[in-house]
Amino acid sequence: MAAALRRVDDRADRLHVRLDRPEVRNAIDRAMVDELHEVCAELEAWPRILVLSGTERVFAAGADIAELRERGRDDALAGINSRLFVRIAALPMPVIAAVDGWALGGGAELAYAADFRLAGENARFGQPEVGLGIMAAAGATWRLRELVGETLALEILLAGRVLDAAEALAAGLVSAVHASSDLLKAADALADRIAEQDPTAVRFTKRAFRAPRAAHPEVDDLAQSVLFESPAKHERMTAFLDRRKP
Template identity: 40%
Template sequence: MPSNLVVQAQADGVRLITLHRPQALNALNTELLAELADELDAAAHDEHTRTVIITGNRKAFAAGADINEMAERDLVGILNDPRVAHWQRIAAFPKPLIAAVNGFALGGGCELVMCADIVIAGSDARFGQPEINLGIIPGAGGTQRLLRAVGKPLAMQLVLTGETLDARHALQAGLISEMTQPELTVERALQVARSIAQKAPLAVRLAKEALLKAQDTDLASGLRFERHAFTLLAGTADRDEGIRAFQEKRPASFIGR
């Protein structure tokens, strides 16, 4: 069992993963990242898990990387940092990933938020990439994903100054999808996750992949991928079930085939 996570598999196809290093504001050390990557790998291969939520506690989603651990690494250690592979596995999770954020999401915590597909944040949440204050820069996708999320001017300001962004401004900037009362953050994330979990799994997975293509490729290539995915789904049992359910005015029962 993981020692830095609390994992709850819900009966409705949702897996809730809670970061659990409260004494360190959920700082992302190597052990926690390895456990998180392993849990996401397990969820990716579990046909009963359709959506995953990552959350922290009311004080912090994750306050950044573990600075004490970082201080112990020399240049050779950085060049051979095992966390790189863990981050790659987290970012490659193929199913819908929701971040439910309260409190601080700084440095690696903000980078983890940006690996999620949907971000529900409490009004007390604060986001930022303060690595510049340590004489370094974000190293787990912070510069690349932040600019894509909020645009060049704001990304430059946040990264170069180390300033933080409150939830209201994060919503306006497009860094999060929804803001709620802090005590309702996880419950709202569960509502969204359960809604997604009721949809056809193959359609959900291809829809996520198509949307991500829009960030990484030109319009013509993205449209070709979308049309290819649309055609593939036309031959699935879930597509037939979805149409029948609509015609019969009943909820669809999707099986993932």
């Protein structure tokens, strides 16, 4: 069976993985889920920035409908896609989704699980599940509301509204829109900026940011107590002060 993912860039500070089932518009099937779990296991053991992208003109056009049609109650309760996307969102280092073309259904929900979403000019986001007799159950019912607000999220979830790149930018779903030819360069540039920071501080900040409101400020104080004792803090602050000396 052909691999569902392709490693585009594999470096010490980042891993760029491309969804690579163009013959079915990168539909997310069980094989792709399993391969993404393998990526997660690797990045949990060796934390790096993850960049996710699709192929030309499509990020991921949802779950594999032929496979989805045969799933039953036990498959739903197993949370095949939802638990993967929770795992991706919880990766130690930031996740960047470079989305161009269609991101529908589970493909859109995969993008929502990223920390950053960059859009190509042809990006389209939508949740067609209710038209297929199911619901968006892999994160859209709660992540989308957090990202774009309740009113717009309900229109996307219940009325089939599809956001183009400009609308996604205006709604705050993506942080920037780029020409399709420049999208991956923009994702790399963002990864470069993150990689310039102290990786331990990045990891602690991401964890604190994702913590529930009730956990603050204790989670921030605990994280800072560890960072205050790190060699990187002393080295980076010393370098900063040395640059300021006349």
